[in-house]
Amino acid sequence: MNMQSKEVYEEFRGMVRRLAVDKILPNAAETDATSLPPEKSYAAFREAGMLGLPFPEALGGQDGDLFTQVIAMEELARVCATSALSLMTPWAALDPVVHFGSDELKNLLIPAAARGEIRAGWCLTEPRGGSDLPGMISRAERRGDDWVINGTKRFITNATWAQWYLVLARTGDKDYGIFMVHHEDKGISFGKLEKKMGLRGSPTADVIFDNCVVPASRVVGDPTRGYPNMMLSLSYSRPLIAAQALGIAQGALDEAVKYTKERNQFGQPVARFQMVRGMIADMAVKVESSRALLYRAVEAAMDGKNADNARSLASMAKLLCSDTAMSVATDAVQLHGGYGYLQDYPVERMMRDAKITQIYEGTNQIQRLIIAKHVYQS
Ligand SMILES: Cc1cc2nc3c(=O)[nH]c(=O)nc-3n(C[C@H](O)[C@H](O)[C@H](O)COP(=O)(O)OP(=O)(O)OC[C@H]3O[C@@H](n4cnc5c(N)ncnc54)[C@H](O)[C@@H]3O)c2cc1C
Known part of the structure; x- marks a missing residue:
């Protein structure tokens, strides 16, 4: 796919930045404090026509390319990482449907998601582990025209808030299939909502499948190729997580610059002290x-x-951007002194939100394995 001109991307960035400041920032502290989903942000995304950004125009989307999506994530996470995740999760969960799903499944899900009538989540991780994905236990067995799914998926973003769940399950010894399960299907249930360090407004819970029957029309692509297909989708969504992390880092740097210019010590703004300037310079780099x-x-x-x-x-981008988010947010707290430790200042939330970007969508150790394998092979 060809990149568009720089002007087109910058105009889009300006639009998202205005949306972020006017409509998303005001919800950031509230969704964190209440641990309730960012409904107001989601409504703002719907109104701005952003829910279908990556989906094909023929299916009601905007055909926004990857760079457009990355810009959106960066600008939104700069003010509220939880709201950014609420936008991104259905994009990622429905990506395999767009690329490998039948026309019937695409027509059922994508236009409705673009209009904001349904949300989606994706179910890969299990209690026994998220890094060793091929070692999963969840199984789907063919019975006549249906598939029967059994297993438990852990840490699922949007659990209880989404209507549709994309599930990766074993269909043979070395085969995996991808299935779409509706929240009202018989045999699906949800665990308790997890209490988290950050991204508190984003619901996270187990999704449990107990003899959950789904029709064959809900299989996404070839039921033996679910694993490689899922890996392709993950390599699409990693830049989005990297962008979320970068947005957190930029937001924390913005706050640190603002605060150090306003805070006086020894009769002058702390921004004048060399050590403070050195930290700001390192954060900017x-x-x-x-x-x-x-x-x-x-x-x-x-x-x-x-x-x-x-x-x-x-x-590499996911690894570096998430490490940057953690380090810059931590330094931003440091530059706020004691006030950085209080919930009154956004850097406290940003530091908690930053941590997950080093963990989910493949931990940074797993990213290193992928990078090293490529370096040795090329
Ligand atoms: C808030 C939140 C939201 C999430 N959302 C989703 C979601 O929507 N859908 C979903 O499917 N999952 C989701 N996850 C799960 C997430 O992707 C996993 O937590 C992550 O992949 C790590 O898996 P694990 O927690 O089982 O850790 P483990 O795999 O048990 O890892 C433990 C430690 O061992 C290290 N490790 C493991 N294997 C290796 C190795 N080979 N070499 C070196 N180090 C290794 C890891 O890096 C880690 O430090 C979410 C998690 C959280 C916390």
């Missing part, structure tokens, strides 16, 4: 170098000529 790598990864993914290289760059 981390943010800009992370952005450069992320945009390089997006270019490689959109260019599409070397999928292995693009996958490795996506892992």
Whole structure:
């Protein structure tokens, strides 16, 4: 896919930034404090026509390319990482449907998701582990025209808030299938909502399948190729998580610059002290170098000529942007002194939100395995 002109992307960035400041930022502290889903942000995304951003126009979407989506994530996470995740999760969960699903399934789900009538989540991780995905226990067995799913999926974003769940389950010794399950299907249930360090407004819970029967029309693609298909979708969603992390880092840097200019010690703004300036400079270097790598990864993914290289760059971007988010948010708290430790200042939330970006969508150790494999093979 060809990149659009810089002006087109920057105009889009300006639009999302205005939306973020006017409609998303006001919900950030509330969704964190109440641990309730960011309904007001979701309504704002619906009103702005952003829910269908990555989906094909023919299915009611906006055909927004990967760079457009990355810009959206970056600008939204800059003010509220939870709201950004609420937008991104259905995009990622429905990506396999767009690429591998039947026309019937696409027509059922994608236009409704673009209109905001349904939300989706994806169910990969299990209690026994998330890194060793091929070791999963959940199974789907064919019975006549139906499939019967058994298993428990852990840490599922949007659990209880979504109407549709994409499920990866074993269909043979070495085969996996992808299935779409509706929240009212017989045999699906939900565990308790987890109490989390950050992203508190984003619901996270177990999704349990107990002889859950789904019709064969709900299989996404070839029921023996679910694993490789899912890996392709993960390499698409990693730049989005990297963008979420980069947004958190940029937001924390913004707050640190603002605070250090306002806070006086020894008769002058702390921003005048060399050590403070040195920290701000280091934070800015981390943010800009992370952005450069992320945009390089997006270019490689959109260019599409070397999928292995693009996958490795996506892992590099996820690794660097999330490490930057954690380090810059921690330094931003430091530069706020004692006030940084209070919930009154957004950097406290940003530091808690940053941590998950090093863990989910493949931990950073797993990203290193992917990168090293590519480096040795190329
Ligand atoms: C808030 C939140 C939201 C999430 N949302 C979703 C979701 O929507 N859908 C979904 O399916 N999952 C989701 N997850 C799960 C997430 O992707 C997993 O937690 C993550 O992949 C790690 O799996 P694990 O927790 O089982 O850790 P483990 O796999 O048990 O890892 C434990 C530690 O061992 C390390 N490790 C494991 N294997 C290796 C190795 N080979 N080499 C080196 N180190 C290794 C890991 O890096 C980690 O540090 C979410 C998790 C959280 C906390």
